[in-house]
Amino acid sequence: xxxxxxxxxxxxxxxxxxxxxxxxxxxxxxxxxxxxxxxxxxxxxxxxxxxxxxxxxxxxxxxxxxxxxxxxxxxxxxxxxxxxxxxxxxxxxxxxxxxxxxxxxxxxxxxxxxxxxxxxxxxxxxxxxxxxxxxxxxxxxxxxxxxxxxxxxxxxxxxxxxxxxxxxxxxxxxxxxxxxxxxxxxxxxxxxxxxxxxxxxxxxxxxxxxxxxxxxxxxxxxxxxxxxxxxxxxxxxxxxxxxxxxxxxxxxx
Numbered sequence: 428x429x430x431x432x433x434x435x436x437x438x439x440x441x442x443x444x445x446x447x448x449x450x451x452x453x454x455x456x457x458x459x460x461x462x463x464x465x466x467x468x469x470x471x472x473x474x475x476x477x478x479x480x481x482x483x484x485x486x487x488x489x490x491x492x493x494x495x496x497x498x499x500x501x502x503x504x505x506x507x508x509x510x511x512x513x514x515x516x517x518x519x520x521x522x523x524x525x526x527x528x529x530x531x532x533x534x535x536x537x538x539x540x541x542x543x544x545x546x547x548x549x550x551x552x553x554x555x556x557x558x559x560x561x562x563x564x565x566x567x568x569x570x571x572x573x574x575x576x577x578x579x580x581x582x583x584x585x586x587x588x589x590x591x592x593x594x595x596x597x598x599x600x601x602x603x604x605x606x607x608x609x610x611x612x613x614x615x616x617x618x619x620x621x622x623x624x625x626x627x628x629x630x631x632x633x634x635x636x637x638x639x640x641x642x643x644x645x646x647x648x649x650x651x652x653x654x655x656x657x658x659x660x661x662x663x664x665x666x667x668x669x670x671x672x673x674x675x676x677x678x679x680x
Contacts, residue, residue, distance in 0.1 A: 497534050504530060521551050529563070537571055558587050558596045565603050566633060569610070577607050595629060602630040602639065609642060618646035625665045637673050640666050644676050 504527040511523040528543035544567070548560045561584040568576040584600050605620035621643040624630075628639050647660045660666060670677050 500530060501527070517550065517552070521547055521556070524550065525560070525563075532563075532567055532570075537567065540567055541576075554587050554590060554592050555596065558584055558592055558600075561587070562596070562599060562603065562632075569603070569606060569633075572610065574607075574611065577610075581607065594627075598624055598627040599630040599633075602628065603633060605642070605646075606633065609646065614646045615650040618643070618650045621646060622659050625663060637669055640669055641673050641676055644670070644679060648679060 504523070508520065508523040508527060511520040515523075524543065524547040528540055528547055531540035531543055541564070544560060544564050548557060548564075551557050551560060561580055565577060565580050565584070568580055581600070581604050588597050588600065601620050601624050605617045605624070608614070608617035608620065621639070624639075625643060628636060630639075634642070643666065644660055647656055651659065
C-alpha cells in the first residue's frame with residue numbers, strides 16, 4: 428500500500444500545481460482584459476472629449492461666420508434706410524425700415540425686431556400698411572409665444588379695422604386670432620374663427636392651407652357637436668379637396 432501511495436501523492440501534487448498554474452494564468456488573462464478594457468474606455472473618453480471640443484470649435488466658427496454675415500447685412504439695410512431718408516419719400520423710407528425689421532425677425536432678434544417694427548409703424552400712414560405691420564408684429568409674437576403681446580396686437584388691429592380696414596386683411600386677422608386661441612387652448616373660439624375662414628383663407632404668410640385645414644378639423648372635432656361637424660367639416664368641399672393630402676386627418680372624420 429505504501430509503494431502505491433507515493434505515486435498517487437505525486438499525481439495529486441502535480442494536479443494541484445497545474446490547477447494553480449491555470450488559475451494564475453486565468454487571473455493574469457483577466458487582469459489583461461480589464462486593463463485593455465480600461466485603456467479602451469479611457470481612449471474612447473478622450474476621443475469623445477476631442478470630438479466634442481472639435482464640434483464646439485466648429486460651432487464657434489460657424490457662429491462667427493453667421494454673426495459676421497448678419498452684421499454685414501444689417502449695415503447694408505441701415506445704409507438703405509439712410510439713403511432713403513436723404514433722397515426718397517416716406518413710402519420708401521418705411522419700406523427700408525420694414526426690410527430691416529423683417530431681417531431682425533429672421534435672425535431671432537426679438538427685442539430689436541419689435542423696436543424696429545414700432546419705429547416703422549410710427550412713420551407709416553394709411554390703414555392698410557399699418558394693418559400689415561400689425562400682422563407682421565403678430566407673427567413675431569406668436570413665434571415667441573408672447574401671449575400678452577399677441578392679445579394686445581390683435582386688439583390694436585381690430586381697432587384699425589373698425590375704422591374701415593378691408594375684408595382681405597380682416598380675414599387674415601381672423602386666422603391669426605384663431606391660431607392664438609389654439610395656443611391658449613380655447614378650441615371652441617378657434618374652431619369658430621377657422622370655420623368662418625374656410626372659404627376666404629389667404630393667410631399663407633402664417634400657415635399653409637393644409638395646416639389651416641388640419642387646425643380646422645382638429646379644433647372642430649374637439650369642440651363641435653357631431654351634427655355640426657357633418658355640415659361644416661365632413662361635407663365641406665374646401666376641406667374635402669385637400670384632406671387626403673394631410674396624413675391621418677381623413678380617418679378622424
